Amino acid sequence: MIGLKDVADRAGVSASTVSRVLAGKSYVSDETRERVREAIEYLNYRPNTLAQSLKSGSSNTLALVIPSIQNQMFPHLARGAEDAARKAGYTLVLCNTYEDKELELRYIDTLRSHLTAGFIFGTMLSSSEHIRRLRQEGVPLVLTSRLHGDDMDAVVIDNRLAAYRATRHLLATSRGRVAIAPGNLSLGIYADRLEGYKAALLEAGMEADTDLILLNSDNKEQLYTDVRNLLEREKDIDAIFATNDQKAFVVMRAVHDLGLRIPRDVAVIGLDNVEMSQWIEPPLTTVAQPLYDIGRRAVEKVLDIIKYKEEHGRLPAPQIEVLDTELIIRKSTREER
Amino acid sequence: MIGLKDVADRAGVSASTVSRVLAGKSYVSDETRERVREAIEYLNYRPNTLAQSLKSGSSNTLALVIPSIQNQMFPHLARGAEDAARKAGYTLVLCNTYEDKELELRYIDTLRSHLTAGFIFGTMLSSSEHIRRLRQEGVPLVLTSRLHGDDMDAVVIDNRLAAYRATRHLLATSRGRVAIAPGNLSLGIYADRLEGYKAALLEAGMEADTDLILLNSDNKEQLYTDVRNLLEREKDIDAIFATNDQKAFVVMRAVHDLGLRIPRDVAVIGLDNVEMSQWIEPPLTTVAQPLYDIGRRAVEKVLDIIKYKEEHGRLPAPQIEVLDTELIIRKSTREER
DNA sequence: CTGAAAGCGCTAACAG
């Protein structure tokens, strides 16, 4: 590896001087600067950011920790985050945790000791103690998919409201009963979505029927058979709310395989508005999350936090930012009456 | 940050001793070891891997550089890579380049100077000069989606053969002509796939008709209108080969919107076998890539290369590993006669 | 304006 010293030798100056022209902050005579520039050019020298970080105690790397790139929610979020990071001269790396706490811890450990400047957590894990501790230790971080109390920074949507909107649309366009595939309730956001569903039902003068709540909807195969069983058992169900688009795809497959038509026999609605939703048949009605913006804002937020910390020596008071959602009506639900 | 020195002080030993118990290689008396352990525990000390890397000139981080997590090909590949990395005690980070050479370069630069132990490139960029240079500079790396000469390690599929298989299946189940949406031909793998298509046609005594080759199929909206135009213009087309599953989804949408039935009026086949393929309606016939294995093998390969380099001081001779593909017949194509 | 020197946190001879 070619280092500062090599450049210094070639330019006939000291290492400090090279460092100075690199930093561009202190004064260096134009002539010296030029000679150093040439040497850098000639040797194709690249500063070792590792050493820089070790010295400065900070870096230009941000980490986006997500459950899995398999979850189609994240491409857009990541894109927003990357764009914002790049704009600020930061590099963003992605880490998949598969909602495994051990893995999440391991990534945090590794990245932290690599002096990652900040973290964005897209994971939904219910236990957040380690994250809270991380924050207490002064590490800049922002949450995007979980929320446990208001003592941490976050950029989120109102999951309850989003689910309420989805359910209300279903209620307004159905005659029969409305079922729900809520997903793993131990993940806070799905519990919130179930709440929103119940609230909409209540408002319409109905009560949530436990039989219509498909737990275990995290496993796709399981969800598939559950939907089939449900629909065969309860003939008066004519709408299903899948608490995320990917579950909706599975639900649609099950409905279809039963010989039922979407939306005529059974309407299906999702939540997220992932890219695929518009390409499947029929195109999926869903409640859109502003995924790109969530990613973008989350990064802007950590960057603000980092800056604040540099100036004040401590993290700023936590703030939660709630972005809005929007019902996107496509063809998997009936027309509003 | 709490460091080696703090632990040493608390345990009443020198920093080297602490380092030694951490490394676990040299001899340390049981009693001292115990005291150090306690101090580490008490202070919740974590070694600074940055400093370790700076000192040792290596790290336990691997980078998987991909075009975009939006490309549904990568979740499985990444999973395979992560599993293999974890098993070996390495941490894997992901980087999205969006097939932008500048971005790719930037990631390489950043990660390299963070002493990333090895790279896996899932990007398909046609220009590989910078990658070649990287290899020449002694950086362990493996390619998975592009191939430019046999002077670099790679784990790939035979794209030509895969496309040949897809086309042959279409030919065996169609009466009319077979079109293709090849994607960006400047990306080598798509050029190969087009070749395979032509080879199958030739074998069947036909010649590739330029009119049936949908260039510009990289932009989804463009592809959508191109398919519609093509189908309206050429009434005798009854099968389309999309050179990857995601394009197939768009093709299916276009076919459907034209009021045509799949596969009765137009059969559609993809290539990759991404997870969604089985959930859409109708389930997509496709040629499967062993994505998980590609990821797994690629990591095992860099790890081998890293080991070889440690022992011999230089990279081993490059080797290309070709994994097999398999035709998965589902419902988007007709039954073989 | 520029060089010398110290040190970020850790490892690895080299003594003892």
Next chain:
DNA sequence: CTGTTAGCGCTTTCAG
């Protein structure tokens, strides 16, 4: 078995 010392590549006073 354990401490001392030097140094990885860079930045930053402090002199000059």
